[in-house]
Amino acid sequence: MTAWSLGPLHDVLDSVEFGSLSVADALAKRGADARRPLHPALAQWTEHAVRSYFTAVARIPAPPGVPDGALLDPVSRLWARQRGPLKPGDPDVYEEVVGDRRYAGHGIRELRMVRTASVADRPRDDREIALAVGVLAGGSPVLSARWERKRLRLGRFDPVRMVRLVEIGCADASYRVLFEGTPEEAYARYDADVTAHIDRLIAGGGFRPGEDCGRCAAVARCPEVPSRPGFLGVTHSGLPRRSWSMTTGRSYRACPARAHLADLFLPRDGSMENTEAIVRGQAVHAWIENLHRRTPQRPCSPDDAPAQHDAWECAGWAVTGHQARLGVQMIGDHALVCPLRDRPDDTEAHPERPVVVYDPEADVVVIAKTDLLYRVGHHWTLRETKTAKAPGEGDPLEQYPQLALAVLLARAGVLPGAEGCRVELERLTGSGPVVTALDVAAPDVVAQARRVLEAHVSPWHADAEYPTKPGEACGDCPFTRWCPDAKDAKDAKDAKDAKDTGEADA
Numbered sequence: 262m263t264a265w266s267l268g269p270l271h272d273v274l275d276s277v278e279f280g281s282l283s284v285a286d287a288l289a290k291r292g293a294d295a296r297r298p299l300h301p302a303l304a305q306w307t308e309h310a311v312r313s314y315f316t317a318v319a320r321i322p323a324p325p326g327v328p329d330g331a332l333l334d335p336v337s338r339l340w341a342r343q344r345g346p347l348k349p350g351d352p353d354v355y356e357e358v359v360g361d362r363r364y365a366g367h368g369i370r371e372l373r374m375v376r377t378a379s380v381a382d383r384p385r386d387d388r389e390i391a392l393a394v395g396v397l398a399g400g401s402p403v404l405s406a407r408w409e410r411k412r413l414r415l416g417r418f419d420p421v422r423m424v425r426l427v428e429i430g431c432a433d434a435s436y437r438v439l440f441e442g443t444p445e446e447a448y449a450r451y452d453a454d455v456t457a458h459i460d461r462l463i464a465g466g467g468f469r470p471g472e473d474c475g476r477c478a479a480v481a482r483c484p485e486v487p488s489r490p491g492f493l494g495v496t497h498s499g500l501p502r503r504s505w506s507m508t509t510g511r512s513y514r515a516c517p518a519r520a521h522l523a524d525l526f527l528p529r530d531g532s533m534e535n536t537e538a539i540v541r542g543q544a545v546h547a548w549i550e551n552l553h554r555r556t557p558q559r560p561c562s563p564d565d566a567p568a569q570h571d572a573w574e575c576a577g578w579a580v581t582g583h584q585a586r587l588g589v590q591m592i593g594d595h596a597l598v599c600p601l602r603d604r605p606d607d608t609e610a611h612p613e614r615p616v617v618v619y620d621p622e623a624d625v626v627v628i629a630k631t632d633l634l635y636r637v638g639h640h641w642t643l644r645e646t647k648t649a650k651a652p653g654e655g656d657p658l659e660q661y662p663q664l665a666l667a668v669l670l671a672r673a674g675v676l677p678g679a680e681g682c683r684v685e686l687e688r689l690t691g692s693g694p695v696v697t698a699l700d701v702a703a704p705d706v707v708a709q710a711r712r713v714l715e716a717h718v719s720p721w722h723a724d725a726e727y728p729t730k731p732g733e734a735c736g737d738c739p740f741t742r743w744c745p746d747a748k749d750a751k752d753a754k755d756a757k758d759a760k761d762t763g764e765a766d767a
């Protein structure tokens with residue numbers, strides 16, 4: 262299965278631009294490619310994205326000096342330029358390459374950057390723009406094979422009178438002209454925005470493990486990502502490297518296709534409705550997270566709860582009425598068990614810190630979003646906070662699989678703390694706060710954590726097809742638009758609401 266939402270789109274555009282196929286024929290050809298099968302939802306998305314691409318292109322005004330209706334020619338070779346050291350200590354030569362869709366003609370070079378989501382209000386990345394227009398103005402065609410690991414061989418440099426950089430959002434056929442100007446203006450832009458940051462560009466800005474590790478080819482050798490063979494307890498399935506998080510596990514249980522589509526970063530439908538309990542849980546989480554991010558760091562106090570008890574919001578999660586009051590009570594309760602309360606002078610807190618570990622036996626990158634990693638004195642603890650109207654019964658590891666993952670991360674020594682990291686569960690409920698410490702050294706706790714995790718990981722890990730499971734899961738699925746099997750949204754939501762009798766946890 263293809264592992265990138267725009268890969269098939271580029272295949273189709275290549276067939277249209279360099280193979281002279283019609284859009285319909287190019288789509289059919291890609292869909293019939295048995296060596297690289299497409300998930301049905303990815304096929305549906307690709308068709309939408311290709312048509313959006315051409316719709317957007319037809320709307321973009323012709324560049325100055327190009328007669329209306331005249332088209333630029335697609336360019337199959339990448340453009341690159343090689344630059345010498347800009348200051349002492351730089352590498353001898355570094356190479357700047359632009360990919361995406363390239364076009365030329367009428368003395369113009371144009372690069373169209375294809376985005377999955379809308380570009381209508383996408384933040385501008387000035388450095389990316391400056392780097393691209395520098396290469397557009399001064400680059401030459403790349404002659405070496407795509408994956409050759411040597412210095413690039415470049416063809417002849419053809420000067421142009423104008424360069425243009427455009428981005429296109431395939432979700433809604435939106436476009437933006439990010440730059441249009443002479444080569445001199447492009448170089449000036451490059452000099453202003455890139456040269457000043459060249460150290461960071463060359464150094465790559467250091468390693469910041471997080472969600473993107475799953476897509477990184479170098480993750481197995483990354484100094485910041487610990488390798489733990491056997492962490493997941495499954496062996497290599499022969500599938501390409503994938504990433505797994507608790508969200509993957511949950512989505513997969515609801516619908517295998519949904520987990521796969523999230524992995525591909527297909528555009529989501531943002532208007533899906535969450536239950537009131539989920540919104541309240543998110544609002545409480547975000548509020549407490551903000552408290553823990555204050556500088557100087559200080560313990561939460563009951564006065565830190567929202568002042569408006571009947572309606573408040575945090576990080577876009579708005580609550581009213583009963584849920585708002587319950588949330589205020591939970592935040593006040595948190596102050597009673599805030600981990601920073603005892604020795605505020607010798608603590609540090611890191612809310613929402615991603616923890617990444619690579620399991621080479623499974624060939625899976627595991628990404629854990631931890632609620633709070635904190636230190637008191639010499640001791641580090643990972644605390645997961647859960648909100649629920651009523652305290653749950655039963656095994657907490659079973660109830661909160663994230664906790665099982667936390668236990669195994671602590672056991673594997675990938676959390677901070679020289680003599681190990683503790684794990685605890687904070688439950689904020691309608692009847693008060695409860696903090697439970699888990700003994701990560703106890704064999705039965707570890708064995709149970711392993712059972713819970715494996716039950717989430719194994720079916721996903723062995724699956725290469727990601728079949729759809731239409732029905733109830735469609736009710737809050739953000740990808741129904743791309744799914745050929747999606748149940749009518751209203752039917753699915755009704756089915757889900759009927760089943761959602763209990764209180765969901767966040």
Ligand SMILES: [Zn+2]
Binds near residue numbers: 553560601
């Ligand atoms: Zn606190």
